[in-house]
Structures are given as C-alpha cells and as structure tokens.
Amino acid sequence: MLVAGVPLFLCMPPWTDVTLYDMAARAVLRGGVYYRDVFDTNLPGMGWSMAAVRYGFGPSYEALRAADLVVIGATVAALCGWVRRCGGTGYAVAWFVAAAALFYPFLSEFNHVQRDPWLLLPAIVAARLRLRRVARLIPPAPGEPAPNPSLKGGEQDLRSSDASRRAEEAMRAFPPLPSSRPREAPLTGPGREPSMAGGVGSSILEGFVWGLAVWLKPHVVVPALAVWAVSAVLLARREPRKRIVADLGGLILGGLLAGAPGVLWLVGTGAWPYFLDIFLNWNPDYLSESGSVQMRFNTVFNCFRPWSLVQFLALPTAALSLWEARVWSRRPCGPRAVPGSGWFYQPAGDACAVPARALLAACYLGWLAQVVLIQKAFDYVHVPLVFLGMTVVAGQRWCFGFAYLLWFGAVGVLMNAADVSPPLRHAVEAISPPESRLRPYVHLEKHPLADGEVMTLWPRCWTEGGSAEMRDRLGQYTDVHCGTRWRELEKVAAYLRTVDPPLGPGELNCWHDGTHPLYLMLDLDPATRYMHFGTAFGIRSKRASVAAEVAASRQRYVVSDLLRTNWDRTAAYAPAAWRAGDPLPVWLPPNEREKFPWNQPVVFRSGRYLVHRLDPTKPLGVIRVPDWDRLDKLAEFGPDE
Numbered sequence: 001m002l003v004a005g006v007p008l009f010l011c012m013p014p015w016t017d018v019t020l021y022d023m024a025a026r027a028v029l030r031g032g033v034y035y036r037d038v039f040d041t042n043l044p045g046m047g048w049s050m051a052a053v054r055y056g057f058g059p060s061y062e063a064l065r066a067a068d069l070v071v072i073g074a075t076v077a078a079l080c081g082w083v084r085r086c087g088g089t090g091y092a093v094a095w096f097v098a099a100a101a102l103f104y105p106f107l108s109e110f111n112h113v114q115r116d117p118w119l120l121l122p123a124i125v126a127a128r129l130r131l132r133r134v135a136r137l138i139p140p141a142p143g144e145p146a147p148n149p150s151l152k153g154g155e156q157d158l159r160s161s162d163a164s165r166r167a168e169e170a171m172r173a174f175p176p177l178p179s180s181r182p183r184e185a186p187l188t189g190p191g192r193e194p195s196m197a198g199g200v201g202s203s204i205l206e207g208f209v210w211g212l213a214v215w216l217k218p219h220v221v222v223p224a225l226a227v228w229a230v231s232a233v234l235l236a237r238r239e240p241r242k243r244i245v246a247d248l249g250g251l252i253l254g255g256l257l258a259g260a261p262g263v264l265w266l267v268g269t270g271a272w273p274y275f276l277d278i279f280l281n282w283n284p285d286y287l288s289e290s291g292s293v294q295m296r297f298n299t300v301f302n303c304f305r306p307w308s309l310v311q312f313l314a315l316p317t318a319a320l321s322l323w324e325a326r327v328w329s330r331r332p333c334g335p336r337a338v339p340g341s342g343w344f345y346q347p348a349g350d351a352c353a354v355p356a357r358a359l360l361a362a363c364y365l366g367w368l369a370q371v372v373l374i375q376k377a378f379d380y381v382h383v384p385l386v387f388l389g390m391t392v393v394a395g396q397r398w399c400f401g402f403a404y405l406l407w408f409g410a411v412g413v414l415m416n417a418a419d420v421s422p423p424l425r426h427a428v429e430a431i432s433p434p435e436s437r438l439r440p441y442v443h444l445e446k447h448p449l450a451d452g453e454v455m456t457l458w459p460r461c462w463t464e465g466g467s468a469e470m471r472d473r474l475g476q477y478t479d480v481h482c483g484t485r486w487r488e489l490e491k492v493a494a495y496l497r498t499v500d501p502p503l504g505p506g507e508l509n510c511w512h513d514g515t516h517p518l519y520l521m522l523d524l525d526p527a528t529r530y531m532h533f534g535t536a537f538g539i540r541s542k543r544a545s546v547a548a549e550v551a552a553s554r555q556r557y558v559v560s561d562l563l564r565t566n567w568d569r570t571a572a573y574a575p576a577a578w579r580a581g582d583p584l585p586v587w588l589p590p591n592e593r594e595k596f597p598w599n600q601p602v603v604f605r606s607g608r609y610l611v612h613r614l615d616p617t618k619p620l621g622v623i624r625v626p627d628w629d630r631l632d633k634l635a636e637f638g639p640d641e
Contacts, residue, residue, distance in 0.1 A: 001098065001101040001102055001449065002101050002105070004449055004455070004458065005101065005105040005106060005448075005449065006069065006105060007458055007461035007462060008105070008106075008448065008454065008457065008458060008461060008474060009065060009069065009105040009106075009112075010062045010065045010066060010461065010465075010466070011062070011457075011461045011464070011465060011466045011467075011470045011471070011474055012065070012109050012112065012466070012471065012474045012475060013061075013109050013466070013471035013472075013474070013475040013478065013483075013484060013486060014061050014064070014109065014112075014113065014517070015109045015110050015112065015113070015114075015477075015482075015483075016482050016483070016484070016513040016514065016516055016531075016532070017113075017114060018064070018112075018113045018114075019516040019517055019519075019520065019531070020038070020040065020516070020531045020532065021046050021047055021050045021113075022050060022054070022064075022520060023038050023516075023519060023520070023526070023531060024038045024040060024044070024046075024047035024050065024051075025047055025048075025050035025051035025053075025054050026054070026520070028047060028048070028051045029051050029054060029055060033269055033270045033271050033274065034047060034266070034269065034271040034274075034275070035271050035274035035275045035277075035278055035529075036270070036271065036274045036529065037525075037529055038529055038531065039278070039529045039530045039531065039532075039536065040278070041278060041282060041283055041286050041535070042115065042217070043214070043215050043216070043217065043218060044215065044262070044266070044271075044275075045115070045212075045214075045215030045216035045217070045262075046115045046118070046216060048215070049118065049216070050064075053067045059520070061466050062465055062466055064113060065112065065113065067113075068112055068113045068117075068118075069105075071117070071118050071121055072100075072104055072117060074121055075117075075120050075121045075124060075387065076096075076097060076100045076387070078121070078124045078125060078128060079096070079124060079387060079388075079390075079391045080093050080096065080097065081128070082124070082128065082131075082356065082360055082391055082395070083096055083391055083394045083395050085131065085352060085353065085356035086348075086353055086356045086357045086360060086394075086395030086396075087346065087348055087349045087350070087353040087356075087357075087395060087396075087397070088394050088395045088396070088397055089397050091397075091399055092394045092395075092396075092397045092398065092399055093394065094399075094401075095394070095399040095400065095401030095402050096390055096391070096394040096400075096401060097401075098401040098402075098405065099390055099400060099401030099404055100387065100390070102401070102404055102405065102408065102447070102449075103304075103307055103386065103390075104117075104383070106447065106448045106449070107304070107379075107383070108379070108475075108476035108477050109475055109476065109477060109483075110378075110379050110380060110476075110477055111379055111380040111383050114380040114383070115216050115217050115380075116217065116380050116381050116383060116384050117380065117383045117384055117387075118216060119213055119216045119217050119220055119384065120383075120384035120387060120388075122209050122210070122212050122213035122216070122220075123210070123213050123220050123223060123224070123363070123384075124363075125209050126206050126207075126209035126210045126213065126224065126227075127223075127227050127359060127360075127363050129202065129205060129206040129209065130206055130227050130228065130231050130359060131355065131356055131359050132202070133199065133202050133203070133206070133231065133235070133247075134231050134234050134235060134355045134359065135352060135355065135356075137235065137238045137239070138351050138352055138355070199243060199246070199247060199250075200246050200247070200249070200250040201250070202250075203246075203247045203248075203249075203250025203251050203253075203254065204250045204251075204253050204254040204257070205254060206250075206251060206254060207250060207251035207252060207253060207254020207255045207256075207257075207258070208254035208255070208257050208258045209254075209258075210224045210251070210254070210255055210258075211254060211255035211256070211257065211258025211259050212258050214255065214258070214259070215258070215259075215262055219370040219374055219375060220370075222366045222367070222369055222370035222374070223362070223363045223364075223366030223367045223369075223370065224366070225366065226362040226363065226365060226366030226369070227359055227362045227363050227366065228248070228251065229362070230322070230325075230327050230358050230359055230361075230362040231355075231359060231362075232244050232247070232248075233327050233328070233329070233330055234325070234327075234355050234358065235247065236330040237330055237331070237332045237333075238332075281542075282539055282542060285539045285540065285541050285542070286535070286538070286539050289376075289538065290374075290375070290376045290377070291376065291377050293372060293373060295377060296371065296372045296373075296375070296377045297372045299377045299382065300368065300371065300372065300382065300385065303379055303382040303386075304379070304382065304386060305442060305443045305445075306404075306407065306442045306443075307386055307404075308382065308386060309442070310386065310389045310390055310393055310400065311385070311386075311389050313389075313392075313393045313398070313400075314364060314388070314389035314390075314392040314393050315368075315389075316344075317344075317345065317361075317392050317393060317395075317396055318360075318361035318364050318365050318392050319361070319365075320338050320345045321357035321358055321360070321361035321392070322358055322361050322362070322365075323336055323338060324336055324338050324345075324347065324348060324354060324357065324358075325354050325355065325357065325358035327358055327362075335347065335348055335354050345396065346396050346397055356395075357395060360388075360391060360392060360395065361392065363388060364385075364388040364389065364391075364392050367384060367385055367388055368385060371385055408447040408449070408450060409450070411444055411445070411446065411447070411450070412446055412447060412449070412450025412451075413450075414428065414444070415428065415444060415445070415446045415450070416446070416450065416452065428444055431444065432444045453473075454474070457470065457473060457474060468486035468487045468489075468490045469486075469487060471484075471486040472485060472486050472487055479563075479569045480563070480569070481512060481513065481514060481561055481563040481564040481628075482513040482514060482534075483514055484514040484515075484517060485514070485607055485608065485609075486517075488606045488607035488608065488609055489514075489515065489517060489518065489521075489606070489609060490521075491606040491607075492515075492518065492559060492604065492606050492609050492611060493518055493521045493522060495604045495606075495611060496508070496518070496522060496557065496559075496611070497522065499557065503522065503524055503556065503557065504524075505524060505525035506525055506526070506527050506553060506554040506555070507524070507527065507554055507555060507556040507557065508522065508524050508526065508527060508555070508556070508557050508558075508559070509526065509527035509528070509550070509553065509555040509557070509558045509559070509597075510526065510531075510558075510559050511533060511558050511559060511560045511561070511597055511625075512533070512534070512559075512560055512561035512563075512564045512625075513531075513532055513534060513561075513564075514561050514563070514609075515559040515560070515561055515609060516531055518559060527550070527553040527554060527555035528546075528549045528550055528553050529549070530546060530549070530550075533546070533625045534564070534625045534628065537624060537625045538627075543624070546623075547622075547623035547624070550596075550620075550623050551620055551623060555614060556613065556614055557611060557612065557613055557614070558596075558597040558600065558611075558612040558614065559609060559610070559611055559612075560597050560598070560609070560610045560612065561608055561609055561610075562585060562588075562608045562609075562610065563608050564625070564626075564628075565588060565592065565626065565631065565634065566587065566631065567631055567632070571585065571587060572585060572607065572608040573607065573608070583601075583602035583605070583610070584598060584602070584610075589634055589635035590635075591635065591636075591637060592626070592634055592635075592637065594621055594622070595621055595622045595623070595624060595639075596620045596621050596622065596623045596624075597612045598612075599618065599619075599620075599621050600612040600613070600614050600615060600618060600620075601613055601615055601618075622639045624639070
C-alpha cells in the first residue's frame with residue numbers, strides 16, 4: 001500500500017493553508033517579522049516547523065510532503081507501542097498500521113501538512129511519558145524474584161522477603177488478571193519506585209513536550225488535562241498528595257520552559273505587539289464563528305467516509321476502559337468487571353494494560369471534547385481523532401484494518417464494473433441514493449488504489465514529480481475556490497513574468513485563496529500581510545481596517561478567482577457565460593462589478609483566474625470579499641456584504 005501510495009502522495013498539490021505557512025516560513029527565514037508581514041490567527045509553531053523544513057531541505061513541495069510522512073509515520077509508530085501496552089496482539093498492531101497506510105496518504109490535500117495531524121506526535125510522546133510515570137508504580141506479580149548472584153544467601157533471602165511483601169501490598173492497587181501470554185515487566189523494572197526528584201524531573205520533561213505541542217495548537221491543553229486527571233487518580237492510590245501536587249507543578253514548569261523561548265523570540269524579532277493585537281483584538285471574533293455543537297459532534301462520525309465509523313466503536317470502548325480502571329476512586333482496588341466482556345470488550349490481560357487503556361481513553365476523549373466544543377469543523381481537525389479512535393479499537397485486538405481492506409476491495413470491484421455496465425451503475429445508484437440516511441456515513445466510492453485513472457499516474461510520479469498537470473489530476477479539491485487549478489495558474493504566472501516594468505515586492509495582490517501560490521512561484525512579497533482575505537473580511541469588526549490596508553498598499557496587479565463568486569464550479573467555463581467585449585462573466589451582477597477588484601481593467605484571463613491591472617484614474621471603490629454562504633443573494637448585496 002505504501003509502495004503504491006507514497007509516490008502519489010508526494011506529487012499531490014499543497015493546500016492553501018500550506019501556502020500561508022510557507023509564506024510565514026519565508027518571512028522568518030528572510031528576517032521578516034511574523035504577524036506584521038504575514039497575518040496568521042494561529043500560534044507560530046507551524047510556521048517555525050515549516051521554516052525548519054525549508055531551511056534543511058529547500059523549497060520542494062515533495063520534500064515538505066516527505067517531512068509530513070515522517071511526522072505521521074513517527075506518530076503511528078508511537079501509537080503502535082501504545083496498542084501493545086493496552087494488550088493488543090501483533091496481528092492487531094499489523095492491521096492498525098495497514099489501516100493507517102490506507103487512510104492518511106489517500107486523504108485530500110486539505111488534510112496534509114496541517115497543524116492538527118502534526119500536533120498528535122508531541123501529544124502522544126507526552127502522554128507516553130505520563131504512562132511511564134504511572135507504570136513505574138506497577139509491581140510484578142507476587143512470587144519469588146529471580147536470585148541475584150551478587151548477594152549472599154541471608155541477604156538474598158531478606159531482600160526477597162521484603163520485595164515479595166512490597167509486591168503483595170502494591171498488588172492491592174494494581175492486581176494482575178489472568179493472561180494467556182507472558183506478563184510484561186514494568187518499564188523501570190520490578191520493585192523500583194521513583195524518587196521525588198526523579199518523578200518531578202519526569203514531569204518537567206513531559207510538561208516541556210506538552211508545551212511544545214501548545215505552540216502548534218493550544219487546544220491540546222484539553223487532552224493534556226484529561227490525561228493528567230486520570231493519572232492523578234491512579235497515582236493517588238500509591239503516592240501521597242504532596243507528590244501529586246509536585247507532579248502537577250513539574251508539568252506546569254515544563255510547559256513554561258517550553259513557552260519562554262518562543263515568547264523571547266517573538267519579543268526579540270519585533271513580532272510581539274502584532275501577535276498580541278491579533279490574539280486579543282482579532283481572534284475573539286474569528287473564533288466565535290464555529291458552527292453548532294450538534295453539527296460538530298455529527299461531523300465526528302461522518303467526516304471521513306467510511307473511516308469515521310471507527311468512532312462508533314472507539315467511544316464506548318474508551319468509556320469502558322475508564323470504567324475498568326475505576327478512575328473515580330482513589331482507593332487501591334483491582335479492575336472493575338466490564339459488562340459484556342468477551343464479545344465486545346476484552347478485559348485487561350495484566351496490570352500494566354489497565355492504566356495504559358485508561359490514559360489512552362482519557363487522551364481520546366479529551367481530544368474529542370476539544371474537537372466538538374472548541375474547534376471549527378474542518379476536515380483536518382478530525383485526522384488525529386481518527387488515529388486515536390483506531391488505537392483505542394486496536395487495543396481491544398480488533399483487526400479492523402482487514403475489514404477496511406475487504407470493504408475497499410469489494411467496492412472497488414463493484415464500482416469499476418459499474419463504469420462499464422450501465423445497468424450495474426443504475427443498481428449502484430439505487431443502493432446509495434442521495435437521500436439515504438446512511439449516505440453521510442457510508443458512500444460507495446472508489447479508494448484511490450482501486451481507481452484506474454489515479455493508478456495510471458503512478459509511473460509518471462517518478463519522472464515528473466509534482467508538475468502542474470500531476471497536481472491537477474491528483475488533487476481532490478482543485479475545483480473549489482480555496483483550491484488551485486495549477487495549469488491555469490501557471491499561465492497566469494507566465495503572463496506576470498512578462499509585465500514591464502517587472503513586478504517588485506508588494507506590487508502583486510493575490511485576492512482569493514487559490515491564487516496565493518503565485519507569491520512563491522514569482523518569489524514576491526504580497527501587497528498586504530493578509531493571505532486569506534475571505535477569513536480577514538469574515539471578522540466583521542475588522543473589515544474597515546483590512547480595506548484600508550489594501551487601499552494603502554503598493555499593488556499594481558491583482559489576481560482574482562471567479563469561483564469565489566459562484567457556487568457553480570463550472571460557471572466560469574461555460575461558453576454562455578461570456579460575451580464579446582465583456583471581460584467579466586454575464587452572471588456577475590452589476591452591484592458586484594462596481595466593487596474591487598472587478599471594477600479594475602482585466603488584462604489577462606486563464607480559466608477561472610483574471611489578472612487586473614490597477615488604473616490610477618479609477619477609484620478602488622468598495623473593497624470586500626462577499627460572504628460565501630450567501631452567494632445566492634449576491635445581486636442583493638450592499639457595500640458591507
């Protein structure tokens with residue numbers, strides 16, 4: 001699967017968010033000022049990460065995608081270890097890896113090189129450190145310890161007796177369960193308990209890793225708190241309260257140690273006042289538009305069809321894991337019996353699996369909470385949640401990857417046969433009609449590995465790389481306004497290279513999201529710091545400020561995207577949309593034609609993209625990007641809409 005999928009993955013196009021982070025990295029590497037030169041509503045962690053990749057491997061998008069695969073691969077490897085700690089078999093781990101290989105490389109470009117999937121790696125590393133902290137207190141099963149030849153007989157007997165007594169006492173908190181396989185020893189060896197200094201040092205390291213994750217996205221604090229809260233209950237069964245408090249203090253100190261260098265960097269580079277301005281004055285309005293909680297909860301189960309169906313198994317499994325660990329009680333006790341054990345939920349096979357499952361469940365449920373309650377319902381937000389859900393299920397020894405492989409194979413055969421058989425195609429459409437209640441969760445569509453049109457491009461990946469044609473053919477979101485038609489945009493870039501006098505810094509304004517790669521193609525600084533004008537104008541309280549910066553810029557040419565003004569993705573390509581002597585499509589209403597940039601002369605067109613040369617004698621007029629969800633009322637829009 002990886003042999004077939006990786007070359008295709010490397011040649012897919014970058015998403016518009018990647019272009020934003022790339023421009024931020026470009027500004028950082030050239031001595032610019034983050035947030036002043038590139039507007040970003042996020043913490044700078046992704047910009048720093050991109051700068052590191054660009055500094056080490058150059059401007060190639062294939063190299064950037066390779067770095068993305070390394071991050072995801074490391075995450076999957078860390079999760080495999082957790083599956084084993086939870087009691088998952090080798091088969092479960094193997095099919096978990098197969099599922100990950102079927103899942104991530106074949107998602108749309110919208111989900112690649114994004115903050116949330118990268119965020120999962122440091123979060124899992126930190127959570128595994130937390131598991132290590134808890135596992136140190138789990139003793140081996142009662143019995144005679146292995147003899148130590150360095151000790152004399154009497155001393156050996158005395159230490160054996162003491163070790164056995166300590167083990168028996170500790171087993172009241174974490175008693176083992178019968179298991180058909182050999183019991184795994186604790187991470188630090190039998191009978192060893194961390195000192196106060198060692199425990200706090202481990203907590204500081206863990207907090208430092210969580211702090212690094214916060215620089216990518218602060219929402220990770222929610223699963224971090226969930227993991228610590230569950231661990232605190234487990235630790236309280238064996239440790240005094242002062243050590244629990246010291247543990248929390250170590251976490252906070254580690255987080256502060258991770259945050260301090262970043263703050264110093266922001267201050268030292270001059271970005272601090274712009275950072276504060278965005279986070280205090282812009283982000284409250286930006287974050288207020290996140291959709292309903294019900295909508296975001298539903299998206300958990302239907303975002304990636306049919307992959308998100310794993311959440312229906314993961315959610316109850318996580319709840320049962322917390323039940324089994326008795327996370328509501330500080331009293332030393334054994335695992336609680338789980339209703340329905342044996343057919344749905346496999347009880348923990350040993351004492352180590354109980355806290356491993358509980359902490360994994362806490363991480364998963366904490367992640368779910370921040371996805372549903374805080375974040376916007378973007379697809380990439382759900383990528384780490386799917387990985388965590390897979391891990392929870394694999395820990396129960398479910399080989400779900402095999403089921404997905406069978407599903408995609410069967411659907412691929414069916415859909416390919418339907419392509420050459422009209423009666424069969426009609427039957428398939430009847431099986432999965434648009435009005436079906438199951439359609440949001442399961443839809444009959446080919447996996448890319450079963451799509452002949454996609455797989456015929458595989459040999460070309462080795463010779464062409466991410467050419468404009470390959471990006472157009474491999475991209476899944478090239479026909480949306482925030483995606484890019486790469487061959488059409490290449491023609492725009494070729495035209496702009498012929499402009500006389502040549503374009504200089506700040507003289508090109510890429511007005512819509514899909515046109516942003518032109519800055520990198522032409523190596524030009526943008527006319528303003530704003531990349532996503534639709535996002536900026538969506539913050540209503542700041543519309544006047546954004547328009548004023550556009551009007552005051554040194555822009556000479558503006559590139560627009562007609563797809564941003566029409567929900568019909570084919571409208572710009574219809575012959576009936578154009579008439580002689582009119583550089584704009586007939587469906588663009590008169591009130592919109594009077595606004596910027598449509599009121600400026602059009603000097604070049606490539607497909608859906610227009611190039612406007614600003615006329616100094618023509619006023620810019622109203623500077624706005626229309627509200628996307630109200631484009632059906634575009635002809636009725638006033639100046640502020």
